[in-house]
Amino acid sequence: DEEFDELCFEFGLELDEITSEKDIISKEKGEEKAKGASDVVLYKIDVPANRYDLLCMEGLVRGLQVFKERINLPRYEKIIPAEGEGQRLIITEQTAQVRPHAVAAVLRNITFTKDRYDSFIDLQEKLHQNICRKRALVAIGTHDLDTITGPFTYTAKAPSEIKFKPLNQSQEYTASQIMDLYRTDSHLRHYLPLIENKPRYPVIYDSNGVVLSMPPIINGDHTKITLNTRNVFIECTGTDITKAKIVLDIIVTMFSEYCEKPFTVEAVEVVYPNGKTHIYPELAYRTEKVKPEYINKKVGISETPSSLAKLLTRMCLKSHVTGNGNHLEVEIPPTRADIIHACDIVEDAAIAYGYNNIQMLIPKTYTIANQLPLNKLAELLRLDLAAAGFTEALTFALCSQEDIADKLRTDISATNAVRIANPKTAEFQVARTTLIPGLLKTIAANRKMPLPLKLFEISDIVVKDPNTDVGARNYRHLCAIYYNKSPGFEIIHGLLDRVMQVLEVPPNEENGYTIKAAEGTAFFPGRCAEVFAKGQSIGKLGVVHPDVITKFELTMPCSVLEINIEPFV
Amino acid sequence: FTEMPTDNFVESSFWNFDALFQPQQHPARDQHDTFFLLDPAEAPQLPPGYWSKVKKVHSQGGYSSQGYRYEWKVEEAKKNLLRTHTTSASARALFQLARQEKFSPVKYFSIDRVFRNESLDATHLAEFHQVEGLVADRGLTLGHLMGVLRQFFSKLGISQLRFKPAYNPYTEPSMEVFSYHEGLKKWVEVGNSGVFRP
Numbered sequence: 030d031e032e033f034d035e036l037c038f039e040f041g042l043e044l045d046e047i048t049s050e051k052d053i054i055s056k057e058k059g060e061e062k063a064k065g066a067s068d069v070v071l072y073k074i075d076v077p078a079n080r081y082d083l084l085c086m087e088g089l090v091r092g093l094q095v096f097k098e099r100i101n102l103p104r105y106e107k108i109i110p111a112e113g114e115g116q117r118l119i120i121t122e123q124t125a126q127v128r129p130h131a132v133a134a135v136l137r138n139i140t141f142t143k144d145r146y147d148s149f150i151d152l153q154e155k156l157h158q159n160i161c162r163k164r165a166l167v168a169i170g171t172h173d174l175d176t177i178t179g180p181f182t183y184t185a186k187a188p189s190e191i192k193f194k195p196l197n198q199s200q201e202y203t204a205s206q207i208m209d210l211y212r213t214d215s216h217l218r219h220y221l222p223l224i225e226n227k228p229r230y231p232v233i234y235d236s237n238g239v240v241l242s243m244p245p246i247i248n249g250d251h252t253k254i255t256l257n258t259r260n261v262f263i264e265c266t267g268t269d270i271t272k273a274k275i276v277l278d279i280i281v282t283m284f285s286e287y288c289e290k291p292f293t294v295e296a297v298e299v300v301y302p303n304g305k306t307h308i309y310p311e312l313a314y315r316t317e318k319v320k321p322e323y324i325n326k327k328v329g330i331s332e333t334p335s336s337l338a339k340l341l342t343r344m345c346l347k348s349h350v351t352g353n354g355n356h357l358e359v360e361i362p363p364t365r366a367d368i369i370h371a372c373d374i375v376e377d378a379a380i381a382y383g384y385n386n387i388q389m390l391i392p393k394t395y396t397i398a399n400q401l402p403l404n405k406l407a408e409l410l411r412l413d414l415a416a417a418g419f420t421e422a423l424t425f426a427l428c429s430q431e432d433i434a435d436k437l438r439t440d441i442s443a444t445n446a447v448r449i450a451n452p453k454t455a456e457f458q459v460a461r462t463t464l465i466p467g468l469l470k471t472i473a474a475n476r477k478m479p480l481p482l483k484l485f486e487i488s489d490i491v492v493k494d495p496n497t498d499v500g501a502r503n504y505r506h507l508c509a510i511y512y513n514k515s516p517g518f519e520i521i522h523g524l525l526d527r528v529m530q531v532l533e534v535p536p537n538e539e540n541g542y543t544i545k546a547a548e549g550t551a552f553f554p555g556r557c558a559e560v561f562a563k564g565q566s567i568g569k570l571g572v573v574h575p576d577v578i579t580k581f582e583l584t585m586p587c588s589v590l591e592i593n594i595e596p597f598v
Numbered sequence: 599f600t601e602m603p604t605d606n607f608v609e610s611s612f613w614n615f616d617a618l619f620q621p622q623q624h625p626a627r628d629q630h631d632t633f634f635l636l637d638p639a640e641a642p643q644l645p646p647g648y649w650s651k652v653k654k655v656h657s658q659g660g661y662s663s664q665g666y667r668y669e670w671k672v673e674e675a676k677k678n679l680l681r682t683h684t685t686s687a688s689a690r691a692l693f694q695l696a697r698q699e700k701f702s703p704v705k706y707f708s709i710d711r712v713f714r715n716e717s718l719d720a721t722h723l724a725e726f727h728q729v730e731g732l733v734a735d736r737g738l739t740l741g742h743l744m745g746v747l748r749q750f751f752s753k754l755g756i757s758q759l760r761f762k763p764a765y766n767p768y769t770e771p772s773m774e775v776f777s778y779h780e781g782l783k784k785w786v787e788v789g790n791s792g793v794f795r796p
Contacts, residue, residue, distance in 0.1 A: 041763030077765035162623055269623075271667040327793070328771075329741025369664035372795055376763070376771035379740055384761040384773060389745035394703040394735045401601040425725055426607060426711060427633075427680075447608055448636040449680070453715055457633070457724055460607060460680070489711075491607050493638055498645075499678055500638030501608035 033072065040096055041380055042083070043075035081160055081275065082345075082364035085152040087283045095345050096381070102345050103292045105282045105363060107312045108137075115298055117180035118233075118264065122302040124185045127224060128168075128231045128244060130270040131183045132277045132309040133297040135174060136261040138289035145287055146256055152283060156276050164220050167267035167276050168245030170233070172252035174260035177235040183266065185229035193240035194250045204230050204243060211246065220245050231266060262297075277310045278363040315361045319371050322355070327372070328379045329387055340381035346374065402598045403505055407487045410507060410594065413531045417524060419485040419509055424467030426489065427457040432466040436580040437551040445492045447501045460491035460501075464508035465551065465589055469573075469581040472512050480585070481513035483520075487594070506568075507594050512587040516572040518556060521588040525560065525570055532597050534562055544570070551577050560592055568592030599731055602691045604710040609681040610641035616652050616675045617689045618768040619795055621666045633680040633715050633724075640676040648693065649675065661796050680713035684730045685768070692794075695734065703735035732794075740771055743791055747775055756788065770795050 030047055037044045047070060074089070082088045094100045109115065118133045141149070153169045161167040188204035195207055202210060208225060211217040223245055224230050233241040242248040244266040254261060263280055265273045281294040288294075296308045321334040332340070338348040338357055346368070348359045361368045368374060379387065400408075415421060427449070434441040447460040461467065464486050472482050489503040509524050511517040525544075526536070535541035542562035549557040549569050557571030570590035578587065615627055649672065651660070659665030681687075691706055709729045716722045733746060748759055758778040766772045769792020776785040 038760070038762050041765075043762075077763075079765050166623060269668055326737070327739055329739030369659070369666075370662055370770070370795060372770040372793070379771050380763045384740075384744075384763060387741045387744060389748050390739070390741045391745045391749065392733055392735055392738055392742045394705060394733060396600065396703060396705045398600045398705070401603055403603075403605065404601060427713070427725060447638065450634045450636040450639070451715065452633070453717060453724070489605055489607065495642065497606075498643040499606065499608050499610045499641040501606075501635075501678070503605040503607055505605065 036093065036097075037074065039380070039383060039385075040093065041077060045073040045075050047072055078159070079367040081156065081279045081366065082283070084155045084159070084279075085283055086148050087286055088279075088364070091286075092345060096343050098343060102342070102347055102362065103286075105285065105312050106293045107296050107308075107310060108290075108293050109296045109308060115296060116174075116262065117298045117300060119180055119182045119300045120302060121182065121184040123229055124183060124231055124266075125302070127185050127227045127229055128266050128268060130268065130273050131264060131266045131299065132270075132273050133181075133262065133264040133299060134277055134281050134310045135295035135297055136263065136281060136285060136288055137293070137295050138259055139261055139284065139287050140289075141254075141256050141258060141287070143256065145284075146254070149254075149284055152280065156279065160272055160276060161267070164245035165223055166269040167265050167273045169276060169280065170242040170244060170248050170264045170266070171254055171280075172241050172248065172262045172264075173254050173258045174262040175258070176252050177239055177241065177262070178237060180236055181241065181262075181264075182234045182236075183231070183264070184234070185227075185231050187228065188230050191230060191232050191240070191243060193243070195243075195247045196250050196253060198250060204232075207243070207246065217246060233264060233266075274309070274311055275366045278312055278366070281310050282312070282362075282364050310363075312363045314363065317359050317361060317368075317371065317374065318351075319357045319359055319374055320355065321350075321357055323371065324357075324375050324378045327375045328382065329390060330379075330382060332382070337378055340378050341374065343381045344377040346377055403595065406594060406598050407505060410528065410531070411487055413527070414485045414487075414507075414509065414524070417527055419483040419524070422468060422471045422484045422486045423488070424464070424471060424486060425456075426461055426491070427452075428459060428461050428466055429455050430458045432470075433459060433462050436466065437463070437577055438574060439550045447491050447493055462490050462492050463591060464488060464490060464506050465510070465591060466581070468508055468510045468589070469577075469583065472510065472587070473582050476583075481511060481517065483509070483511050485509040504593050505595050506591055508589065508591040510587055510589045512583070512585055514585060516553075516556075516586040516588045518570075518572050518588045521570050521590045525590055525592075528592075529562075534597070542567075550574075556588075563596040565596065567594075567596060599705040599707040602687050602706045602708040604684055604687040604708045606687075607680055607711065607713065608635065608638075608678055609686045610644065610675065611677045611679060612641065612644050612649060612652070612675040613689055614679060614681050614683070614686040616656065616670075617648075617693075618685060619655070620767040621656065621668065622670060622674045623668065624767065627674075631715055632682055633713050635678040635680070638678055640673075641678055644672070644675065645693070663796070682714055683712050684708050684710050684728045688730060688732055692732075692734065703733075705731070705733045707731040738793070740773075740793060743773070743793060747789065747791060751775070751777065751788065760785065764790065764792070766790065766792050768795060769793055 034044045076083045095102050120131055157164050191204035192201050194201045232243045239251050240249040241252050265277045267273045285292045285294050298306050300306050321337050325331050334350045341348040346359050348357050351358045433444055444462045446462045452458050468484050487507045490506050491503055494502045511520050529542050544558040544560050547557055547559035552571040553574050559566050560568050568591045572588045653670045654660050656666050656670040712728050713725045756777045760776045761773040764772040764774040772792035774787050775789040777788045779786045
């Protein structure tokens with residue numbers, strides 16, 4: 030087990046869990062139900078999101094064996110049948126509005142066992158979830174070729190005109206009935222919205238009018254694949270042609286292993302509405318030329334070109350040295366759609382070398398470092414506020430709409446707040462425009478602590494601002510609150526004076542700060558003042574209004590100060 | 599290491615994803631993982647000239663890359679969100695660096711809040727802090743990255759490190775950093791890193 034864990038770690042896979050079917054059922058349903066389940070050890074492996082070729086057992090094993098140099102990378106071959114003998118898929122123009130692209134291929138004389146069959150279905154599901162973006166971009170359909178006759182037509186028809194027996198059902202339904210049928214199906218109902226409101230639904234027929242499938246919802250029962258199936262017709266339809274090609278390439282390369290002639294795939298001719306034709310699968314092998322010194326330099330190793338070639342070949346990128354020893358020709362197989370730049374090749378070379386074998390160096394970059402002035406100011410103020418006997422709090426930047434509006438006796442439209450479109454709970458509807466609610470909630474959570482409670486926070490608030498490139502900006506605020514049997518306005522005022530003192534802002538009108546009596550909705554009338562400094566209003570202080578105190582589930586009076594510290598940077 | 603400005607929680611999809619080569623169809627851009635904004639919903643401005651270069655690299659490739667080859671939509675890039683990683687601030691910082699007349703090597707860092715649309719549980723919060731650092735210079739290698747990480751973690755008291763290959767849309771090669779936790783008696787992930795894609 031440790032050996033496998035090591036191997037996964039080196040290769041870039043995560044061995045999530047070592048379990049067995051028995052364990053899984055035990056955890057989910059209890060020990061009783063688990064009796065009789067298989068004890069065979071199962072490995073749960075996490076595959077990186079860009080490696081579609083490792084999503085099934087076949088691909089994973091193949092990749093690891095090439096990595097350990099146990100086998101050579103197989104060569105995937107496309108067989109183009111003689112004129113008139115191959116299958117054809119004709120696309121009509123009606124599909125353009127709903128699901129324009131389609132590609133197809135045939136796996137000839139394949140032998141299925143229960144395990145291989147399960148793996149085949151499993152890979153399709155994984156690809157659907159992963160690269161196909163839950164069937165929105167591409168949908169895969171696999172059919173028993175012996176039950177149907179080509180040429181096949183991919184078209185789009187009105188829902189009432191499509192009628193067939195869906196997979197595992199006992200009778201025929203029209204497309205609209207199928208929509209209703211699967212509305213409550215936990216698995217399929219998520220895909221219904223993809224075509225539901227379109228005037229025409231995509232559908233694939235054979236030359237006798239038998240329905241192969243209605244992508245992306247469901248295949249027909251007629252073409253169901255069984256363990257006895259020998260010839261498979263695979264079609265991928267979708268809205269993204271690049272991904273459809275990748276998906277098709279992955280499926281055929283993975284499972285062509287089980288064909289009578291291993292690793293061969295029979296091509297299908299796809300005919301477009303404008304008459305043009307194209308042979309699929311593409312199974313393109315691409316060559317990139319890389320300089321060995323480029324790889325060595327980027328990784329920080331010094332390997333000879335031939336050893337680099339060996340390393341890359343271990344990662345399924347067959348390479349050899351060319352030129353006069355200073356070039357590497359790397360062949361990228363159709364299974365590695367994730368290689369899109371020389372740097373991807375560099376990464377693979379590094380993985381084969383072993384990340385942990387690379388010597389660690391310190392960059393020789395000399396730089397003079399600075400702290401961001403705003404942060405430096407905030408840090409200094411933190412220390413002084415703590416020295417004044419206030420405790421720092423760190424609260425959430427997201428809160429509910431009531432927290433910054435209703436509970437502070439103001440209207441949400443007056444706050445200029447940034448609103449979130451998709452909060453999971455009501456607690457994260459808006460970004461806070463003031464630090465006061467956060468501190469009040471902190472006090473509410475600490476009611477049992479001895480009085481007085483003196484808290485502060487120096488943190489960002491967010492407001493809309495049409496002058497920025499994104500439409501909103503942060504302001505660094507300082508907020509302090511005093512909660513006790515008496516409001517302590519003089520204490521908060523004293524704190525403001527202390528803050529101004531350490532900021533070296535004199536208490537006069539011309540070049541310093543002043544406070545003037547003002548009104549604030551969250552404040553007690555007659556006990557509120559506005560703070561002016563550097564020619565602008567920077568905040569307020571005062572006794573908190575009793576309504577606000579009650580709304581935050583508090584019982585004692587308190588006073589609060591909140592100012593914007595950015596003008597002082 | 600100089601501190602980068604990170605005082606903008608609201609970010610456009612452009613800086614958070616597109617400029618970092620994260621494709622528009624990537625699952626992380628889903629409703630489930632990112633907080634999208636109702637108001638302001640769209641960023642009024644994207645850096646002129648630069649965004650069309652980003653569009654080209656995504657849809658056709660560029661700088662020796664094949665690209666992703668899909669249709670890149672500017673409306674998708676304009677969507678505002680609460681940033682999911684401080685790497686968006688790094689992208690902005692690197693952009694400014696690129697516009698300097700003469701290149702000077704830099705080392706940047708930042709420690710600030712990020713937001714992810716997740717359900718809260720014992721190990722997940724909707725908002726948390728990230729520490730980010732980057733070095734830009736000529737002739738840097740993967741070995742240098744590992745060296746910097748080792749120094750950084752040893753200052754935190756973590757000395758046993760192992761590196762594992764990983765995947766990020768914007769870095770290649772990428773590594774996850776693991777450290778041995780004495781208490782749990784196993785290797786736990788302590789960080790993620792990588793060399794930015796050309």
